[in-house]
Amino acid sequence: MEPFARVQSGAGAAPEGKKRHMAGSASASPRGEDTFPKILLRNAKVFGTRTAFREKDFGIWQSWTWSEVCEEIRAFSIGLKSLGLQAGDKVAIVGANRPRLYWSMVAAQALGAVPVPVYADSVAEEMAYVLGHAEVAFAVVQDQEQVDKLISMAEDVPSLKQIVYDEPRGLRDYEHEHLHDFASVQAEGKALLEKTPSLAGEWEEGFSGGKGADIAVMLYTSGTTGRPKGVMLSFDNLVVSAINGNVFDRLDETEEVLAYLPMAWIGDHVFSLAQAFTAGYCVNCPESMDTIDTDRREIAPTYFFAPPRVFETMLTNIMVRMEDAGKTKRRMFDYFMGVARKVGEKILNGESVSLGDRLLYALGEFCVYGPLKNRMGLTRMKVGYTAGEAIGPEIFRFFRSLGLNLKQLYGQTEASVYITLQPDGEIFGDTVGKPAPDVELKIADNGEVMYRSPGVFVGYFKNDQATAETKTPDGWVHTGDAGIIADNGHLKIIDRAKDVGKLTDGSLFAPKYIENKLKFFPNIKEAVAFGHERDRVGVFINIDLTAVGSWAERNNVNYASYQELAANPDVYRMIEEHVDQVNRDLANEPMMAGAQIRRFLVLHKELDADDGELTRTQKVRRSFIAERYAPLIEALYDGSATKHVRTEVTFEDGRKGAIEATVEIRDMPVHVAGEGFQEAAE
Amino acid sequence: MNAFALDTTTAPSDETVKAERELLLRVDNVSLSFGGVKAITNISFDIQKGEIRAIIGPNGAGKTSMLNVINGFYHPQEGTITWQGQVRRKMKPYEAASQGIARTFQNVALFKGMTTLDNIMSGRSLKMHRNFFWQMLWRGPAEKEEIEHRRKVEDIIDFLEIQAIRKTPVGRLSYGLQKRVELGRALAMEPDLLLLDEPMAGMNLEEKEDMSRFILDVNQEFGTTIALIEHDMGVVMDLSDRVVVLDYGKKIADGPPEEVQANQDVIDAYLGVSH
Numbered sequence: 001m002e003p004f005a006r007v008q009s010g011a012g013a014a015p016e017g018k019k020r021h022m023a024g025s026a027s028a029s030p031r032g033e034d035t036f037p038k039i040l041l042r043n044a045k046v047f048g049t050r051t052a053f054r055e056k057d058f059g060i061w062q063s064w065t066w067s068e069v070c071e072e073i074r075a076f077s078i079g080l081k082s083l084g085l086q087a088g089d090k091v092a093i094v095g096a097n098r099p100r101l102y103w104s105m106v107a108a109q110a111l112g113a114v115p116v117p118v119y120a121d122s123v124a125e126e127m128a129y130v131l132g133h134a135e136v137a138f139a140v141v142q143d144q145e146q147v148d149k150l151i152s153m154a155e156d157v158p159s160l161k162q163i164v165y166d167e168p169r170g171l172r173d174y175e176h177e178h179l180h181d182f183a184s185v186q187a188e189g190k191a192l193l194e195k196t197p198s199l200a201g202e203w204e205e206g207f208s209g210g211k212g213a214d215i216a217v218m219l220y221t222s223g224t225t226g227r228p229k230g231v232m233l234s235f236d237n238l239v240v241s242a243i244n245g246n247v248f249d250r251l252d253e254t255e256e257v258l259a260y261l262p263m264a265w266i267g268d269h270v271f272s273l274a275q276a277f278t279a280g281y282c283v284n285c286p287e288s289m290d291t292i293d294t295d296r297r298e299i300a301p302t303y304f305f306a307p308p309r310v311f312e313t314m315l316t317n318i319m320v321r322m323e324d325a326g327k328t329k330r331r332m333f334d335y336f337m338g339v340a341r342k343v344g345e346k347i348l349n350g351e352s353v354s355l356g357d358r359l360l361y362a363l364g365e366f367c368v369y370g371p372l373k374n375r376m377g378l379t380r381m382k383v384g385y386t387a388g389e390a391i392g393p394e395i396f397r398f399f400r401s402l403g404l405n406l407k408q409l410y411g412q413t414e415a416s417v418y419i420t421l422q423p424d425g426e427i428f429g430d431t432v433g434k435p436a437p438d439v440e441l442k443i444a445d446n447g448e449v450m451y452r453s454p455g456v457f458v459g460y461f462k463n464d465q466a467t468a469e470t471k472t473p474d475g476w477v478h479t480g481d482a483g484i485i486a487d488n489g490h491l492k493i494i495d496r497a498k499d500v501g502k503l504t505d506g507s508l509f510a511p512k513y514i515e516n517k518l519k520f521f522p523n524i525k526e527a528v529a530f531g532h533e534r535d536r537v538g539v540f541i542n543i544d545l546t547a548v549g550s551w552a553e554r555n556n557v558n559y560a561s562y563q564e565l566a567a568n569p570d571v572y573r574m575i576e577e578h579v580d581q582v583n584r585d586l587a588n589e590p591m592m593a594g595a596q597i598r599r600f601l602v603l604h605k606e607l608d609a610d611d612g613e614l615t616r617t618q619k620v621r622r623s624f625i626a627e628r629y630a631p632l633i634e635a636l637y638d639g640s641a642t643k644h645v646r647t648e649v650t651f652e653d654g655r656k657g658a659i660e661a662t663v664e665i666r667d668m669p670v671h672v673a674g675e676g677f678q679e680a681a682e
Numbered sequence: 683m684n685a686f687a688l689d690t691t692t693a694p695s696d697e698t699v700k701a702e703r704e705l706l707l708r709v710d711n712v713s714l715s716f717g718g719v720k721a722i723t724n725i726s727f728d729i730q731k732g733e734i735r736a737i738i739g740p741n742g743a744g745k746t747s748m749l750n751v752i753n754g755f756y757h758p759q760e761g762t763i764t765w766q767g768q769v770r771r772k773m774k775p776y777e778a779a780s781q782g783i784a785r786t787f788q789n790v791a792l793f794k795g796m797t798t799l800d801n802i803m804s805g806r807s808l809k810m811h812r813n814f815f816w817q818m819l820w821r822g823p824a825e826k827e828e829i830e831h832r833r834k835v836e837d838i839i840d841f842l843e844i845q846a847i848r849k850t851p852v853g854r855l856s857y858g859l860q861k862r863v864e865l866g867r868a869l870a871m872e873p874d875l876l877l878l879d880e881p882m883a884g885m886n887l888e889e890k891e892d893m894s895r896f897i898l899d900v901n902q903e904f905g906t907t908i909a910l911i912e913h914d915m916g917v918v919m920d921l922s923d924r925v926v927v928l929d930y931g932k933k934i935a936d937g938p939p940e941e942v943q944a945n946q947d948v949i950d951a952y953l954g955v956s957h
Contacts, residue, residue, distance in 0.1 A: 058836035059848065169841070170899050290846030 034212035035235040037073075037110040039277045041204065044070035049279040052585045053099040053300055056287035056295055064099065064126025066280065072186070076100075077107035078203055079189030080138065083180065084164050087112025089145045090134045094127075094150070095119045097259040097285045098168050100182055102273055104140040109216060110207045113138070117264040119616045120146065121609075126228070126438045128153035130220045134230055134461065135159045140182070143167040145178065156639030167279065171520050197518045212236035219253060219266055221413050230461030233267075241416035241455035242274035244437040244519070248421060249383045253280035255303045256380070260285075260292050265617065266413040267387065271305050274416075276593075296377030304384040308391035309618060311406075313546075314376050315395050316522055320550045337401075338366035344369075349425050369402045378404055385409050388617060390512075391495070392520030393429040400427065410491060413468065414477055415439075416455030420491045429491035441491065442476070448497040449483040450476045457533050482510075499622065501532025507594025509537065511622070514595060522547040526607050528620055529597070530633055536598040538636030540629065541575055542566075542606055548574075563661055572664065575602060579668055587671035596670050599636050601643075603629075604661035610650045635665055700833035705767070706731045706907050707752065707877060712761030714747055721747040722758070723931045729875065734901050735909045736922035736939075740951055743928040745911045746788060749877050752909070753785050764876070780808050784873035788880045788911075790860045793854035798863050801852055802838055805870030806831040838866045841903070842896060858889035862896070869900065876900070878889060878910040882917060890914065919943060927951065 001374040033039045043052070048067040055062050064072065084089070091108040093115050105115035116134045118127055119141065127149065131139070137159055139150055147165050154160060164180045165171060171179070191197050216235040220228040245251070254435075259272035276283045281303070286295040312599040322333055343357045353361075373379045384406040386396070391408065397405045405424065410432035411417035420441070422433035435441045439453040450473045456552050459467040471477050482497040494500065495510040503509050511529040518527040518541065526542035543566055552559055583596040613625055626633060628647070635643035646660045707729040714722040721746045729735045737745050750756040752763070754773045763770045765781065784805075792801050792839045810827060839845055842862050847855060852863055861881060868876055881897065894917055900906050912918050918925060919939040927935040927942055929951040935942050942948055 058833065058840055059845070060836075115754075169903060170895075172902060287845045288843065 004475060008623065019161055024041060034239055035109065035207060035214065036106050036216065036239075036277050037207040037210070037275070038111075039239070040066075040070055040106055040117070040377070043277065043280050050253055050278075050280065051282045052280075053102070053283050053285070054299075055099050056284040056298075059287075060296070061186055061284070061352060068292065069099075069103065070661070073103045073107045073110070074200065074203060075186045075189035075193065076115055076182070077110045078199060079185035079187075080107055080113075080164075081111055082192060083138075083164075083185065084110055084446045085113055085138055086160075089113040089137040090135040090159075090586075090663045091115050092118055092131055092134070092139040092141075092150075093263060094139060095120050095166065095263070096289060097261075097263055097268070097272065098142065098166060098287055099283070101140060101142065101263060102259070102283065104164075105217065105273065106277075108138075108140075109210075110203065112207070112214075114215050114218055116220070117262075118220070119262050119264045121262075122616055123610065124149055124153055128156040130228055131157045131160065132231075133227075134218060134220075138162050138164070141166070144170040147171060147174070194227065199460045204433065212234070212239065215458060217270060219264060219267065219413050226351060229463055229466055232458040232461055233413075233416055233455075234458050237416045237455045237457060238270065238274040239278060239438075241418055241453075242270055242278040244454075245270070245275055245418055246279045248423075248437055249303070251275065251279050251281065251303055251383070253311075253514070255279065255281035255382070256299055257281065257285050257303050257305070258292070258296050258299055258300045258301045260289075260296075261305070261307075261383060262616065266411070266417050270417045286656065293377070297375070298377070300377050300380040302380045303380045304378065304381050306384070306386055307388040307617070308386050308395065309389070311386060311391065311395055311399060312522070315398055316544070316546050318372065318375075319522070320546065323550065325616065331601070333368055336368040339364050340369065340401035341397070344403060345397065345427075348400055348403055348405065351615070365403065371402065373402060381405070382554055383407065387411055387432075389619065390516045394520060409436075412477075412479060414457045415451060415453060418453070418455060419449075419451050419479070422490075426488075426490070428488075428490060431486055431488075431492045433491065434489050434493075441485070443483065443485060446497065447482040447484070447494075447500070449479045449481050449491065449493070451479065452476045461543060499532075503531055503537070503594060504533060504535045505594065508591055509595045511675065512540070513592065515587070515620075517582045518578065521581075523574060524553070524578060525622065526614075528607075528622065528625055530626070530636065531595060534637060536637075537595050538633070539579070539597050539600040540625070540632070541579075541600055541602045543575065543602060545606070551642065563604050563659065566604055567661065567664065572602060572666065575600070576666055577672065583668060583671050586602055597668050598670065599665055599667055601632065601663050601665045603632075603644070604645065604663055605647060605649065605659055608649075611648075632663060635663075703704050705729075707743065707766075708764040709748075709752070710762045710764070712751060712758040712763065714744075714756055714758045720931055722751070722928075724761070725845075725928070725931075725933045726761075727926045727933065727936055729907060729909055730875075731772070731907055732901070732905055733907060733923040734743050734897070734919045734921050735945050736925045737909060737911050737928065738913075738915075738918055738925060739928035740929075742927075743951075744931040745928055746879055747931075748928065749879055749911065750784065751874075752778075753783050753877060776808075779871065781930060783877065784868040784871040784875075784876035785877035786861070786864045786868050786879060786881060788883065790864055790869070791858070792852045792860060795851055797849050797851055798844060798847045798855070798866070799835065799839070799849060801863055802835045802866045803831065805867035808871060810838075834872075834885055835870055838869050841869075841899070844865050858885050858892075861889075862892065863887065865893075865896065867882075869904070869906075872904075873906060876908045878908060878912075879911065882910055882912060882914055890917065897921060915943075949951075 019476050029252045043066040049065050051063045052066040052069045054670050091113050092102055095101050108115045116136060118130055136157065136540040139160060141147055141150065141163060143165060147163055150163055162178050162180065164182055164185055166182045168181050212235045214235055215232050216238050217233050218230045219326050220230050259268060261268040272283050284299045286292045322330055336524055339360050342360055343353050343433055347354050347361060381404055382406060386406060387409045395407065407422040407427060409418065410420045412419060418436035419439055420433040421436045439451055443449050444450050456475055456477055481493050482495050482500050483491055483493040486492055495512040499511050501509045509531040514529045515527040518524050523544055525544035529537055531537035545562055548565060548571060552565060557568060557570065559568065565571060579597050586592045586596050606619060609616055612621065614620055631645055632643055642664050644661050644662045646658055648656055648658050650656055705728055710726050712722060712725050714764050737748060739745050747756060749760050754775045754777060757772050799907060809831065835900065839848060842865065843888060844862055847859060852860060882893050885893065897908060901908055922939055925942045927948050934947040934951060935945045
């Protein structure tokens, strides 16, 4: 018996017969409280004894109630003030998801300062640019690593005056004139409060005059192109969007979420802070980045958000493990997954299903789906969202057939997330849903999606030109994505508007569309398509090391590195089949048939954010890749069968090295629409 | 206004710290032989409280034998060992352990079938005071005691950043992680002196950097005195306060890293000069 291992999943969460609020009853009231510090005070009164934050530390879920959180934030806020933080100052927040870092944001807001969460894993120069551009005066960071990083970039951030760190380890011998322990700042705040109790009132007065139109936070967009831009969001933007989101999915104070996505990302900011505060639900912070799977299983979030990649990884892991499972288990799994494919989604959508199938599905729930969901920590999931990228239809269907209410949404930092959402029961794999509450949507003449909503950002910080380019005077925002509104009112995104190009023969070339089709194969992790203003389409492919590695293991294929596996002839043959399948699919779509893949190669290295090839949110940086791999692109189009390349790489510790390889390029046949069975093209 | 430009991140000057340090262990004229083979000949050196002391030398120089002498596994035929001011009598390794000397091994020596947690917990066994009967009964004092120990162990898990492998059987871990768990088990004893026998052997660069950071942090945060054997000279020179160099069982140099590095005898020993 291990006293510390006791799983506390859901402790303090739903009591028996959890009461269901009427849509929005919890969130309808805070229209009066229009800033997060004010909402914090309300929550401390209304939800005082409910758990607001949990963090797994020392193997146990430590928790704080709303009234405790209120005290923590107040003490820290007053401590910050005594360190000299003033209204209008910017406060950088750097680190992994931790309650104290979330609290810091509200503590800063209470003083009229603006938090600027930053991607903690971004390379030093990226971070230095953001901090310098935002002119941060204070920084609240996680640990020594971040302190070192900030000190090293002091030259570039002359405005930085004080750093507060959460974890004192290794920092004992540092010069502490401008460096402070979070606990000691908080203790200072507490001491001041004890000395002059009237400070509490003054603190509340300080933000009671705050308006919803004030800037709440600045989030730097990951920047697929150019330098990151600081998106200024007001309290109104966030509070209204959050309440709309809560109402739409009937979220209330009983929800549990896991905060594990980068804090600098709008998604996390809205789900783990804005919605949590407005609805009053509980935010759980994992023990470390490596324990997320275990932590999710223990918490079993009721509201879950993840980019497609996370779902892909979950599915891949399940499939890989099933390959290794015993015969009986595997057959049971295959059989019931068949049942789920047939009726699972129908049952979830509330369509009519025969009693026999229902019984079979219930049996499957007991034998397979239930244990699977438990394994993934999704047992209690009420609503789950995926966004950021298109999710593979197979993957999407897999999760939904298990009875998980997984939906897609389309959003942007500039919109305070929500642009379109899939309503319950109206789920289509290829669309991203209907406009979210209060959102107006239109398609511009050039096919670009535009929206107007209460969540529309105030502007880009110190960049009026970019603001003017993105936001029209009457409040419409260019998304930069090309899309169409289908007959059922659902939005379908085709590609980035600027990426949609034309082949020299005039046929439409939507790279993302092709890439996503490729990426839906578990063996393909990443793909980059080229073709704009060229005579045909060529593609770079990254294999998925987990999926292909597992295949290699089962087939006795030896390999020592990604590079070696990628060059394996059998792997090439496998990828060739996938590419051929994509070509068949494309052939059947009149608009896309001209953009079939004519040549492809498997890249000799994995695309990596450390090398600048992906953004921190793992999106490919097309132009950068085009530049970096110019010789390979040339080889795609000059007809050569192999190409020797040398690529510079950055290791995790920042050193640089180079890898060399000879990459093979394959030609692909083109398919004709309706090949074999369908009627001839028009 | 650049508040951080002038920040220095170094510890208070080494000189002042050294002067205050007291002796933790002294080895006087120790010789050890196995039959006719002289493993260690007339070696004397000391370890001060709070320092990182490196023992280096070519293969077969007697480094591991020296560690084995210190933790009571070998008994020198000649010479004395003074531990915290008292001349030590002949003792068993577990007695040395209960006096506050912990070690890790050149080849990982963990319980492969047990989890990380249990392995580190085993390092606390000397600190458990309830007898077998109480532990079997598992009520009251025994339970309370285990909770206390578990808290300490969780501290160490947090410190070494191995939360993710808490429940993983050690045999399934990579070599680098196993080494880290072994360090964790040694730390669980809350030793006064920690002996590390080649803590970085067979590690890649990243693992080495991590391990170096942990060793420095153990020394700094817990104030643990560390004696380590290591072949990676870069690591030794960066980490240690003082270095003692052995060759063919004899001491050929002793002093701060820079001094040792410049010593001609040391250079000869490493480059190989005929004896």
